[in-house]
Amino acid sequence: MTGLSEPRTLRRPVARLTVPPAEAEPPAAPSHRPLRVGLLGGSFNPAHEGHRYVSLEALKRLQLDQVWWLVSPQNPLKPVAGMAPLAERLRAAAAMARHPRIKAMALEARLGTRYTADTLRRLAQWRDHRFVWLMGADNLAQLPRWRHWRAILEACPVAVFERAPYSYRALAGPAAGTLADARLSASRAAELAATDPPAWIFVRLRPHPASATAIRARAKAGGG
Ligand SMILES: Nc1ncnc2c1ncn2[C@@H]1O[C@H](COP(=O)(O)OP(=O)(O)OP(=O)(O)O)[C@@H](O)[C@H]1O
C-alpha cells in the first residue's frame, strides 16, 4: 500500500502526466481490441468546461476508452491574430481536462498537419486504434468549408454534439443533408466507434453554454 500513501509532493505534476514528452506516441491498446479514442480537435483558445462536458458525455455515450484533445497549431479558418501560443493553450487544456481518460496533446504539431483530413489520414496508420471525430454542432454547420471534408467523413466515424444556438442550422445544413444516409440513430451511439465510415451521430444533450469567444470577450472587458 506504500504507493497509494505517497505524499502529494512526490507525485509528478499534472501537466507532465497528461502531456508527456512522447505525446505523439500512441499508448498501448488493450490486447483484445483496438483502443477506442474520441478526437476533439480544437483551438482551445482557451479550453473551458464545455470541452470537458462534451468529452465526458462522449466517453460515456460512445463507450470510448479515451478522449484526446488535439490542440490545433492554428485553425486554417480562424485568424492568427488573437490566437494564444500553442504551448499556452496546451498547458491550460491539460489543466482543464482533470480526468485520467481525457488527454490534451499537440499531436498535429508533432505530425506536422494543419488540416483535419491530413491528420486523419496519418492516424489511419495507427491500426490498434479506432478513432471517432468529435465536434460541436457549430462545426458541423461549417464543415463544407473544411478542406476535403467528404474525405474526413470517409476516414472515421463522427459524433456531433448539440450546441446552442447552432444545432438546428447544422442539422438543416448541406453536410447533414449530404450525409443523411450515413446517420445512425442516437440509440446506436455505443456502436459508432466500431462502425465503418461514413457513419455519424447527432448527440442530443442539455447544451453547455461555455464558449471561448465569450471567455476572451470577458477577459478583454476586464471581467476575468
Ligand atoms: N459548449 C460547447 N458545446 C458543444 N461543443 C463545444 C462547446 N464548446 C466547444 N465545443 C466544440 O469543441 C471543439 C473545439 O472548440 P473550440 O476550441 O473552438 O472552442 P469554442 O468555444 O468553439 O471556441 P471559439 O468561441 O473561439 O470558436 C469544437 O468542435 C466545438 O464545436
Ligand SMILES: O=C(O)c1ccc[n+]([C@@H]2O[C@H](COP(=O)([O-])O)[C@@H](O)[C@H]2O)c1
Ligand atoms: O481541415 C480544415 O479545413 C479545418 C477547418 C476548420 C477547422 N478545422 C479543425 O476543426 C477543429 C475545431 O476547430 P476550432 O477552432 O473550431 O476549435 C480543429 O481541430 C481544427 O483544426 C479543420
